[in-house]
Amino acid sequence: MLIATPLTLHFDDVLPLQSGASIHDYDLSYETYGTLNADKSNAVLICHALNASHHVAGSYAGQSRSEGWWDNMIGPGKPVDTGKFFVIGINNLGSCFGSTGPMQPDPDAPAGSGKVYGADFPVVTVEDWVDAQARLLDRLGIGVLAAVMGGSLGGMQALSWALQYPQRVRHAIVVASAPNLTAENIAFNEVARRAIVTDPDFHGGNFYEHGAVPKRGLRIARMIGHITYLSDDVMNEKFGREQRAWVTQTAAAPATGVGAYHYTTQDVEFQIESYLRHQGDKFAEYFDANSYLLITRALDYFDPARHYGGNLSAALARASASFLLISFTTDWRFSPKRSRETVKALLDNNRDVSYAEIDAPHGHDAFLLDDPRYMGVIRSYFDSKVANLMPAVEAAP
Amino acid sequence: MLIATPLTLHFDDVLPLQSGASIHDYDLSYETYGTLNADKSNAVLICHALNASHHVAGSYAGQSRSEGWWDNMIGPGKPVDTGKFFVIGINNLGSCFGSTGPMQPDPDAPAGSGKVYGADFPVVTVEDWVDAQARLLDRLGIGVLAAVMGGSLGGMQALSWALQYPQRVRHAIVVASAPNLTAENIAFNEVARRAIVTDPDFHGGNFYEHGAVPKRGLRIARMIGHITYLSDDVMNEKFGREQRAWVTQTAAAPATGVGAYHYTTQDVEFQIESYLRHQGDKFAEYFDANSYLLITRALDYFDPARHYGGNLSAALARASASFLLISFTTDWRFSPKRSRETVKALLDNNRDVSYAEIDAPHGHDAFLLDDPRYMGVIRSYFDSKVANLMPAVEAAP
Numbered sequence: 119m120l121i122a123t124p125l126t127l128h129f130d131d132v133l134p135l136q137s138g139a140s141i142h143d144y145d146l147s148y149e150t151y152g153t154l155n156a157d158k159s160n161a162v163l164i165c166h167a168l169n170a171s172h173h174v175a176g177s178y179a180g181q182s183r184s185e186g187w188w189d190n191m192i193g194p195g196k197p198v199d200t201g202k203f204f205v206i207g208i209n210n211l212g213s214c215f216g217s218t219g220p221m222q223p224d225p226d227a228p229a230g231s232g233k234v235y236g237a238d239f240p241v242v243t244v245e246d247w248v249d250a251q252a253r254l255l256d257r258l259g260i261g262v263l264a265a266v267m268g269g270s271l272g273g274m275q276a277l278s279w280a281l282q283y284p285q286r287v288r289h290a291i292v293v294a295s296a297p298n299l300t301a302e303n304i305a306f307n308e309v310a311r312r313a314i315v316t317d318p319d320f321h322g323g324n325f326y327e328h329g330a331v332p333k334r335g336l337r338i339a340r341m342i343g344h345i346t347y348l349s350d351d352v353m354n355e356k357f358g359r360e361q362r363a364w365v366t367q368t369a370a371a372p373a374t375g376v377g378a379y380h381y382t383t384q385d386v387e388f389q390i391e392s393y394l395r396h397q398g399d400k401f402a403e404y405f406d407a408n409s410y411l412l413i414t415r416a417l418d419y420f421d422p423a424r425h426y427g428g429n430l431s432a433a434l435a436r437a438s439a440s441f442l443l444i445s446f447t448t449d450w451r452f453s454p455k456r457s458r459e460t461v462k463a464l465l466d467n468n469r470d471v472s473y474a475e476i477d478a479p480h481g482h483d484a485f486l487l488d489d490p491r492y493m494g495v496i497r498s499y500f501d502s503k504v505a506n507l508m509p510a511v512e513a514a515p
Numbered sequence: 516m517l518i519a520t521p522l523t524l525h526f527d528d529v530l531p532l533q534s535g536a537s538i539h540d541y542d543l544s545y546e547t548y549g550t551l552n553a554d555k556s557n558a559v560l561i562c563h564a565l566n567a568s569h570h571v572a573g574s575y576a577g578q579s580r581s582e583g584w585w586d587n588m589i590g591p592g593k594p595v596d597t598g599k600f601f602v603i604g605i606n607n608l609g610s611c612f613g614s615t616g617p618m619q620p621d622p623d624a625p626a627g628s629g630k631v632y633g634a635d636f637p638v639v640t641v642e643d644w645v646d647a648q649a650r651l652l653d654r655l656g657i658g659v660l661a662a663v664m665g666g667s668l669g670g671m672q673a674l675s676w677a678l679q680y681p682q683r684v685r686h687a688i689v690v691a692s693a694p695n696l697t698a699e700n701i702a703f704n705e706v707a708r709r710a711i712v713t714d715p716d717f718h719g720g721n722f723y724e725h726g727a728v729p730k731r732g733l734r735i736a737r738m739i740g741h742i743t744y745l746s747d748d749v750m751n752e753k754f755g756r757e758q759r760a761w762v763t764q765t766a767a768a769p770a771t772g773v774g775a776y777h778y779t780t781q782d783v784e785f786q787i788e789s790y791l792r793h794q795g796d797k798f799a800e801y802f803d804a805n806s807y808l809l810i811t812r813a814l815d816y817f818d819p820a821r822h823y824g825g826n827l828s829a830a831l832a833r834a835s836a837s838f839l840l841i842s843f844t845t846d847w848r849f850s851p852k853r854s855r856e857t858v859k860a861l862l863d864n865n866r867d868v869s870y871a872e873i874d875a876p877h878g879h880d881a882f883l884l885d886d887p888r889y890m891g892v893i894r895s896y897f898d899s900k901v902a903n904l905m906p907a908v909e910a911a912p
Contacts, residue, residue, distance in 0.1 A: 137778035241778040301750035301787045302742060308788045309738045312795075315781050316731040318715055323781070334713040338735060341706045345699060350847075353698035359818065379816055381534035381638040383808035384712050384720070388815065390698045391705045398709075411780035418785065419776055421756065450747075450847075 120176030120193045120200065122149050122186060126216060127257055133211075133250055136419075139240040143225045146254050147209040147216030148172045151192065152200035154260070161260045162203045162504070163251060164188060165268030165275035168343070168413050169405055171215035174207035175200065190488050197497035202505055203264065208251050212242045212412040220408030221326065235408075237323025242412055244271070244420045248278045252286070265504050267291035269485035270452060271413070274420045277460065280437040281422055287439040289504050291496070294449055294485035296456035297430050297463070298421035303451065306346055307414040310339035314407050323408050332407045337398030339410055344397050349448035349481030357390040430459060431466035440470040442499045444492065446484040447477045472499060517573030517590045517597065519546050519583060523613060524654055530608075530647055533816075536637040540622045543651050544606040544613030545569045548589065549597035551657070558657045559600045559901070560648060561585060562665030562672035565740070565810050566802055568612035571604035572597065587885050594894035599902055600661065605648050609639045609809040617805030618723065632805075634720025639809055641668070641817045645675045649683070662901045664688035666882035667849060668810070671817045674857065677834040678819055684836040686901050688893070691846055691882035693853035694827050694860070695818035700848065703743055704811040707736035711804045720805050729804045734795030736807055741794050746845035746878030754787040827856060828863035837867040839896045841889065843881040844874045869896060 125148055132142045149172050154161060164174045166187070175192035178184040192198040192205055209217040220239040227233035255263070266279045266287050273295025280290040299307070314320055317335030321328050345353075361377040379387065386392045426432040441464055445457035454475050464471045474495045478484040484492070522545055529539045546569050551558060561571045563584070572589035575581040589595040589602055606614040617636040624630035652660070663676040663684050670692025677687040696704070711717055711732030718725045745753075758774040776784065783789045823829040838861055842854035851872050861868045871892045875881040881889070 137776070139778075237781075241780060298756065300747055301754040301756065301785075302745075302747045304756070304785050305738075305742045305750065305787050305791055308785075308791060309735060309742065311780065312738065312792070313710060313735050316734070337713070338706060338710050341702075341709065342739065345702045345706065348699075350697055350699045353702065357698040359695065359698065359701070379534070381536075381816075383638060383708065383805075383812045384634075387812075388698075388701050388705075390702050394702055394705060395709070408780075415780045415784075419778075 120151055120189075121179050122151065122173060122176035124149055124173065124178075124216065127254060129253060131253075133246070133253070135240055135246045136243040137241050141211065141218070141240055144211060144218035144250075145216070145222075146211070146218075146250060148254060149174065149176075149186075149207045150258075151175050151205045152203055154204040154258075158260055159262065159264060160203050161255070161263050162198060162205045163255070163263050163266045163279070164192065164198075164205060164207045165247075165251070165266065165272035166207065166210065167268070167270040167272045168410075168417070169401070170272075171213065172207040172209040172217075173215070175205065187486070190486075191493070191496065197493050198267070198500055203500070206255070206258070206260075208254055210242070210247045210413075211250050212239060212409055212416075214406035214409040219406065220323070220412070221406050234326050236326055237408060239408060239412065241415060243416050244274050244278045245282060247416070248275055248282050251275075251279075252283055255286075261286060263287050265289040265291055265500070267293070268295070269293035270295055270482065271417050274417070278420070278422065280439040280441070281434065284436055284438040289442065289499075290437070290439045291442045291444075291499065292457070292460065293444045294446055294452050294457075294482055295443075295460075296452045297423060297460050299418055300456075304418050306342055307418055310342050311411050311414060313338035313342075314410060317407075320407060323411075325407065331402070333402035336402035336405060336407055336410065337395075340398045340401035340405075341394045344394055346451045347481060347483045349450065349479060351448060352479050352481055352483075353390065355479070357388070357393060360389040362386050362389055362392050430463040434460070434463045434469070435467050437464065437467070437469060440472075440503065442472045442474075442495075442503075444474045444476060444485075444495060446480065446482070446492075447475060448479055449482045449484060451482040472503075517548055517586075518576050519548065519570060519573035521546055521570065521575075521613065524651055526650060528650075530643070530650070532637055532643045533640040534638050538608065538615070538637055541608060541615035541647075542613070542619075543608070543615075543647060545651060546571065546573075546583075546604045547655075548572050548602045549600055551601040551655075555657055556659065556661060557600050558652070558660050559595060559602045560652070560660050560663045560676070561589065561595075561602060561604045562644075562648070562663065562669035563604065563607065564665070564667040564669045565807075565814070566798070567669075568610065569604040569606040569614075570612070572602065584883070587883075588890070588893065594890050595664070595897055600897070603652070603655070603657075605651055607639070607644045607810075608647050609636060609806055609813075611803035611806040616803065617720070617809070618803050631723050633723055634805060636805060636809065638812060640813050641671050641675045642679060644813070645672055645679050648672075648676075649680055652683075659683050659685060662686040662688055662897070664690070665692070666690035667692055667879065668814050671814070675817070675819065677836040677838070678831065681833050681835045686839065686896075687834070687836045688839045688841075688896065689854070689857065690841045691843055691849050691854075691879055692840075692857075693849045694820060694857050696815055697853075701815050703739055704815055707739050708808050708811060710735035710739075711807060717804060720808075722804065728799070730799035733799040733802060733804055733807065734792075737795045737798035737802075738791045741791055743848045744878060744880045746847065746876060748845060749876050749878055749880075750787065752876070754785070754790060757786040759783045759786055759789050827860040831857070831860045831866075832864050834861065834864070834866060837869075837900065839869045839871075839892070839900075841871045841873060841882075841892060843877070843879070843889075844872060845876055846879045846881060848879040869900075
């Protein structure tokens, strides 16, 4: 079993941000798995999405059910084999799992005030995260990544790595992602943010000093998110119109065996409601509201074609990495069409691109699940391409 | 120009509801357009969806911009021609536009208390609405409807009419509807309801006596609704990633002409956000929160196949009307697949069914818009089938 150990590095330099603001005296939490080889050519960076963290793989010693969020993908003998690769997970700036974020003391606050950043945490972008990740790799002595890999928002970081540091990335693996958000994507993010911001317990983002947590808003945000992570098909298969168990147990069931309705507008009637409420409740217990705003905004803002008049092919000309892109047929949040846009733009630049469109029923969530074809594609890409090319790294241009 | 006049009928009898509860001493607001013919064979009932009302067509005298919600469809010379048909719109029980609903005094409250129903308004179903509509038609002396027609939730009522009162319906026109909601549909309704119910201003549904209105929740509910009414395509076409105007006007724009980001998590950055906030604000000004819960629940509960072990064909065997079903290709809330289920179930019963699948970009909202093919289908169905069969009504079995 892979034992994970969370680590933290402190950075006392200034990190300039895309917004023009900057951040200084920050921490980055990270974990590593496997062993860095002598020529430091086997490093794989895993980038996380909205609510995940640096805890990518393995479990914490003595803690059951503490597996990393991509533990099915990464570990000894797994598709990304930590017997061969040195895998790094980094918690992004602005998140809430150890790296500096809204919950941490603001170094620019009056000494002794103990004031946390709260709403004053600067807006961070995918590009900023990549810059911070690059500085952490510098400290680990890693110049070139064998691969950078991520799903969803993590895939945006993998793509951005190939654009911001083309000489430092040999392979970029971009799963269930997109070259920018559609209006509908932004719309869902905005509703979630409005639910949080208009929760009276949000206090303009400075709820910490009020001893409050905007849980109502976080619950709504998470419920919306969950709907968009699943496909209509898988929701029908898992929940359909099934009623909550207590209804059929306590109410008289008609002869057809269908549970009687409870006729309620505020209580749970259907299982899907129970599921969503549970997901919302869980999330509101552990996720920071300001982090939710920051991270959804980073999603909204990502748009590498923006400075190229919307021409994605022009924007991706800087990339020199080889690419593997993967999408899932029922993912309507980041549909295959969006991955194909990236594939086309890379091909326009004669880049080395592999693309797999996996026929999976699970919607966007599929990138975290165990579809054997998906796992097989990742495994063979790492075995045949990422691993095989390793000796050639020093000779690469 | 068609002048509309809102009318109200009071009912002092008891209306039993599907839940086992009942309602008494209730009002129904309605409007009629055109003239009922001598044999009362030209009546067309229009059923409304979530946030609409009995004000289906025409305008109120002296009020500009007061067109009914389906005024493009219904009026003199329009697809449903009020020169030929006597059209009736009825505000459903539990709604908030004149018919008895949560905002009205509860007749069972202590005399003189003036207490409104609030959260005590009974849960109403599509079947209950149809029963109430039938009683109003009784009072108007209308036995048989030439047609009953509705879109979305209104389409569910049209379908239910054909099942509850098969001898009173000659044609049922069911637009952009479904034989029940999917888990995803219920999920969106549930998030909207949770946003309302968890708004501190909701007070368990009795906000009226607190002088409060749960506007935060209503705004979120409406924003979610709006996302699901539009297609991804039409959102991209109308809004895309366009930024709010003031950003590009006040911030330095880079050489590419793209507006600089404002880097904000709480303010509007993209036009789609501005649009959704505006829709939410407008809605929160006029719609009742308890009505929203009741009407979304009526959507959730509608499921005529429920008492037939899920067998829709068996459920629809009772219907004897002729049917026209219409769906729109980009409607992901009530997709064409769902309309085809109803078509198939009717054909299994050898019913007279016409079906049009309109290739329109506008998503669910298309049923309210002016697509010429859609309008043409409705017009020709009314001209050739609903109108032509009229003389035969007395001879019908």
